[in-house]
Amino acid sequence: MPRKTLVLATLAASMVAISVGAAQARDQINIVGSSTVYPFATVVAEQFGRSTDFKTPKVESTGSGGGLKLFCAGVGVEHPDITNASRRIKASEVEKCHANGVSDIIEIKVGYDGIVVANSKKSEQVKLSLRHLFLALAKDVPDADNNLVPNPHKKWSDIDPALPDQAIEVLGPPPTSGTRDAFNELAIEGGCKTFAHLAALKNEDKSRYKAICRGIREDGAYVDAGENDNLIVSKLEANPNAFGVFGFSFLDQNADKIQGSLINDQEPTFDNIADRAYPLSRPLFFYVKKAHVGAIPGLQDYVAEFTSESAWGPEGYLTDRGLIPMPDEERKLFRTNGESLTNLSM
Secondary structure (H helix, E strand, O other): OOHHHHHHHHHHHHHHHHHHHHHHHOOOOEEEEOOOOHHHHHHHHHHHHHHOOOOOOEEOOOOHHHHHHHHOOOOOOOOOOEEEEOOOOOHHHHHHHHHOOOOOEEEEEEEEEEEEEEEEOOOOOOEEOHHHHHHHHEOEEEOOOOOEEEOOOOEHHHHOOOOOOOEOOEEEOOOOOHHHHHHHHHHHHHHHOOOHHHHOHHHHOHHHHHHHHHOEOOOOOEEEOOOOHHHHHHHHHHOOOOEEEEEHHHHHHOOOOEEEOEEOOEOOOHHHHHOOOOOOEEEEEEEEEHHHEOOEOOHHHHHHHHOOHHHHOOOOOOHHHOOEOOOHHHHHHHHHHHHHOOOOOO
16 A cells, blocks of 8 residues: 555544544533523433433523534534524525534424513513514514605604503514524514515515515614523613513513513413414424434433423423423324434424
């Protein structure tokens, strides 16, 4: 064998050995993703660490989009094992995963959550409609002649005299957040569709429809407050005139300080979200890298803990943190998917 070929072969063998050694060295599950799913995943990780011989998993809040980007970057010890998401993985993200060798993905739906528009209990509880939210936060809105114009509304009362006579200031998640994606779709687009001429655009020009019906204004009325929902809660305490957008669990855990606005006359409560009466309800997920099962100690055991009735069931410890359980049959389906390592089907 030529010397150059021999050197390259030896180097390749050394790199494989280093990779294997590193894989053996990592004995802690690495989880990234959604800030909404983060509190639930943290509680499960702590319970898992206490009740098994495995290390407590490392859980990071990176946002759904950020987590999926890290998750889909490749297979190996340097990449996360699980990513949490407050929206379903997109087909484009699955393609990126496959392009980087992440070909087998296990999808676990966790339960349901509601997106709340909350303010301090020092202020009055507000009744909002989806149309109100669109007119308050969309980048472009119809004028009196139904022509699209840059959003001119400075105060809530500019939209409806029944709303507070105060500046529109909404603290919410960034574009990398699944909560932001869901809020844009459920709230902003939901309000946009109440205008017949804008709703008609969906069949005429989908890209323009999406730009109008999901575009958020960038003039300071909507404030990108990052992935830390607890920080938004503290800012609402400091500023009674501001509103915050985040998951129901953060409202549930801070009910002594903040209150959720009624949306289309529906209050963000456990029961209203469970039966989907509350219009800003959405499912939560996590995704497991099948190639890491067996290589990272305890990975499938963690999935089993999360999908156990004692965790995500109607009387489980996650309901105490604000998770809205799935119906019995749905829980059974996703528990089975976790046990059998069933690949994602889009």
